[in-house]
Amino acid sequence: MILGAASRLLAESSTGDVSTRAVCDAAGVAQPTLYRLFGDKDGLLAAVVDAGFERYLASKRALAPTGDPAADLRDGWDNHVAFALSSPHLYRLMFVPGLGTEPAAVKEMHTLLRRTVDRCATAGLLRVPAGAATQIVMSANTGLALSLVTHPGLFPELSLSALVRDIVLAGVLTGADPAPVHSGADEATAIAAITLAAILRTAPPAALTDGETGLLLEWADRLAATHLAAPAVGATGVRRTQLSPSTSTSHSLSQGDNLS
Amino acid sequence: MILGAASRLLAESSTGDVSTRAVCDAAGVAQPTLYRLFGDKDGLLAAVVDAGFERYLASKRALAPTGDPAADLRDGWDNHVAFALSSPHLYRLMFVPGLGTEPAAVKEMHTLLRRTVDRCATAGLLRVPAGAATQIVMSANTGLALSLVTHPGLFPELSLSALVRDIVLAGVLTGADPAPVHSGADEATAIAAITLAAILRTAPPAALTDGETGLLLEWADRLAATHLAAPAVGATGVRRTQLSPSTSTSHSLSQGDNLS
DNA sequence: GAAAAGCTGTTATCGTCGATTACATGAACA
DNA sequence: TGTTCATGTAATCGACGATAACAGCTTTTC
Numbered sequence: 001m002i003l004g005a006a007s008r009l010l011a012e013s014s015t016g017d018v019s020t021r022a023v024c025d026a027a028g029v030a031q032p033t034l035y036r037l038f039g040d041k042d043g044l045l046a047a048v049v050d051a052g053f054e055r056y057l058a059s060k061r062a063l064a065p066t067g068d069p070a071a072d073l074r075d076g077w078d079n080h081v082a083f084a085l086s087s088p089h090l091y092r093l094m095f096v097p098g099l100g101t102e103p104a105a106v107k108e109m110h111t112l113l114r115r116t117v118d119r120c121a122t123a124g125l126l127r128v129p130a131g132a133a134t135q136i137v138m139s140a141n142t143g144l145a146l147s148l149v150t151h152p153g154l155f156p157e158l159s160l161s162a163l164v165r166d167i168v169l170a171g172v173l174t175g176a177d178p179a180p181v182h183s184g185a186d187e188a189t190a191i192a193a194i195t196l197a198a199i200l201r202t203a204p205p206a207a208l209t210d211g212e213t214g215l216l217l218e219w220a221d222r223l224a225a226t227h228l229a230a231p232a233v234g235a236t237g238v239r240r241t242q243l244s245p246s247t248s249t250s251h252s253l254s255q256g257d258n259l260s
Numbered sequence: 261m262i263l264g265a266a267s268r269l270l271a272e273s274s275t276g277d278v279s280t281r282a283v284c285d286a287a288g289v290a291q292p293t294l295y296r297l298f299g300d301k302d303g304l305l306a307a308v309v310d311a312g313f314e315r316y317l318a319s320k321r322a323l324a325p326t327g328d329p330a331a332d333l334r335d336g337w338d339n340h341v342a343f344a345l346s347s348p349h350l351y352r353l354m355f356v357p358g359l360g361t362e363p364a365a366v367k368e369m370h371t372l373l374r375r376t377v378d379r380c381a382t383a384g385l386l387r388v389p390a391g392a393a394t395q396i397v398m399s400a401n402t403g404l405a406l407s408l409v410t411h412p413g414l415f416p417e418l419s420l421s422a423l424v425r426d427i428v429l430a431g432v433l434t435g436a437d438p439a440p441v442h443s444g445a446d447e448a449t450a451i452a453a454i455t456l457a458a459i460l461r462t463a464p465p466a467a468l469t470d471g472e473t474g475l476l477l478e479w480a481d482r483l484a485a486t487h488l489a490a491p492a493v494g495a496t497g498v499r500r501t502q503l504s505p506s507t508s509t510s511h512s513l514s515q516g517d518n519l520s
Numbered sequence: 521g522a523a524a525a526g527c528t529g530t531t532a533t534c535g536t537c538g539a540t541t542a543c544a545t546g547a548a549c550a
Numbered sequence: 551t552g553t554t555c556a557t558g559t560a561a562t563c564g565a566c567g568a569t570a571a572c573a574g575c576t577t578t579t580c
C-alpha cells in the first residue's frame with residue numbers, strides 16, 4: 001500500500017512534500033521496490049494525483065446533471081473549491097504542476113466542465129461562446145481555489161468564493177445578476193453607502209467627532225454589505241454540495257468577516 | 261552579486277528551482293558566503309522575491325493614478341498579468357509560497373490595490389464594499405495569472421485575461437458592461453448563434469450534410485465571437501501598460517484562438 | 521605600533537535525499 | 551532439476567542544503 005502511505009504522508013505533511021524514504025518506511029518496503037513500481041518519484045506523485053483525481057471525479061459524478069444546468073455550474077464551482085480546501089497539498093500537486101508536467105486528468109476535468117457549459121449553451125443560457133465560457137469559468141475557479149489554498153491568511157472570507165463565482169457566472173450566463181442583487185432604490189442606497197464609507201475612511205470629516213464618524217461608518221458598512229448575503233444566480237432549487245457546507249450561497253457575512 | 265546570479269539562474273531554470281551550489285558557482289563565491297549573507301536558502305529566495313517585488317512595484321508606480329480610477333484598475337490588472345507572464349518562476353515564488361511563508365510584499369500589494377479601489381469607491385463607482393471588491397479583484401487577478409503561468413498549455417488564449425478581467429470588474433464596478441458588449445438585437449443574435457453552435461456540436465442534425473453542418477458551424481462561431489473583440493469597461497481613454505502589449509483590450513481573436 | 525576584535529571568505533565535511541547497482545529469494549515452467 | 555523471471559533487499563552513488571573549523575584582512579583599542 002505504497003500509494004496510500006504516500007497520500008497519507010502528503011496530506012499530513014506541513015511542507016506539501018514527501019520523501020521517498022519516508023513513504024517506503026511508512027509502507028514497510030525498501031526504496032527500490034517503490035522505484036520498480038512507480039519508476040520515479042514523479043511517477044509516485046503522479047499516481048497520488050491520479051488517485052486524488054479519482055476521488056474528485058467521484059464527488060463530481062455525485063452531482064448528477066439536473067434540469068438546471070446553471071445550478072449545476074454553480075454547484076460544480078462550489079464542489080471544486082471545497083475539494084481544494086479539503087486537501088490543499090493534493091490540490092496543489094494536481095493544479096500547480098512542476099511547470100512542464102501536465103497531468104492529463106486536468107484536461108479531463110476541462111472536458112467535464114465543457115459538457116455542463118454545453119448544456120447551458122443548448123438551453124440558450126450562454127452569452128459567450130462555449131469554449132470561452134469554459135476557459136473563463138475554469139481559470140477563475142482554479143485560480144480562486146489556488147488563492148484560497150496558498151494564501152489562507154489573506155482571504156479569510158469564506159464567502160469570497162461565492163462572490164467571485166456569482167460575478168463570473170453572471171458574466172457568462174444570461175439572466176443572472178452579478179453578486180449584489182438589488183433593484184432600483186436598493187441599489188442606489190447600497191452604492192451611496194459604499195461611497196460614503198470609502199470617503200469617511202480616507203478623509204474623516206471635521207464636522208463629526210471620531211465617535212460619530214465611527215458609528216456612521218458602521219451603519220454605512222452594514223447598509224453596503226446587506227445585499228452580499230442575498231441569494232444570487234439561479235436562486236431557485238439551490239442544492240448543497242456534500243463537500244462544501246461553508247461555501248454555499250446563503251452563507252451570510254455574520255461572523256468575523258470584514259469586507260468593508 | 262549573489263542575488264543577481266540567483267535571479268538570473270531562476271529565470272533561466274526549467275524547473276523553477278535553483279541550487280545554492282549553482283548560485284555560488286555563478287557568483288564566484290563559496291557556499292558559506294551565501295549562508296552568511298542570507299542565512300538560509302529560503303532567505304536567499306526571499307531576497308530574490310523582494311527584488312522581484314521591487315521591480316513589480318516600480319512598474320506599478322509607472323502607472324500613475326489618473327482621473328479615471330476604473331481605467332487604473334484595469335491597467336493594474338493587465339500590468340499584473342504581464343508581470344506574471346514575463347517572469348513565471350519568479351511569479352510563482354512570489355505568489356505560491358511554501359505554504360506557511362507569507363511574503364510581506366503580497367500584503368503591500370494588497371494595500372496598493374485597496375488604494376485604487378478606494379478611489380473608485382469615493383467616485384461612486386463601486387457596487388460592493390471596498391474590502392470585498394479588493395479581495396475579489398485580488399484573488400481573481402492572481403488566480404488567473406497563476407492559471408496562465410502554470411497551465412500554459414490549457415489556456416493558450418491571450419485574450420482570456422481580458423475576458424475575465426472585464427467580467428470581474430463589471431461585477432464590482434457600476435456602469436460597466438460585462439465582457440460581451442452587445443445591445444438589443446446584437447445580443448439576441450449572438451446568443452442565438454452560441455446556442456445553435458452548441459446544439460450543432462453536441463447533436464449534428466440529420467437534415468444537413470457534414471459539410472453543410474461544418475460551414476454553418478463556422479458562421480455561427482464567427483457570429484458568436486464578434487463581440488468578444490469589442491472594447492469593454494471604461495472604453496474611453498484606454499492606456500496601454502508598458503509590460504502588456506498582448507493582453508490589452510483591443511486585442512482581437514484573429515489568430516489561432518479557438519473559443520468556440 | 522602591537523595586539524585584540526570583528527568581518528569576510530575559504531576548504532572540508534555532515535546528513536539527507538533521489539536514484540541505481542548488484543545481489544538474494546522464491547514461484548512457475550521446461 | 552535447472553532455467554527463467556518476477557519480486558524484494560542491502561549497499562552505494564552523486565547532488566543537495568547546511569555547518570564546522572580555519573585563514574586573511576580591516577578596524578579598534580591599549
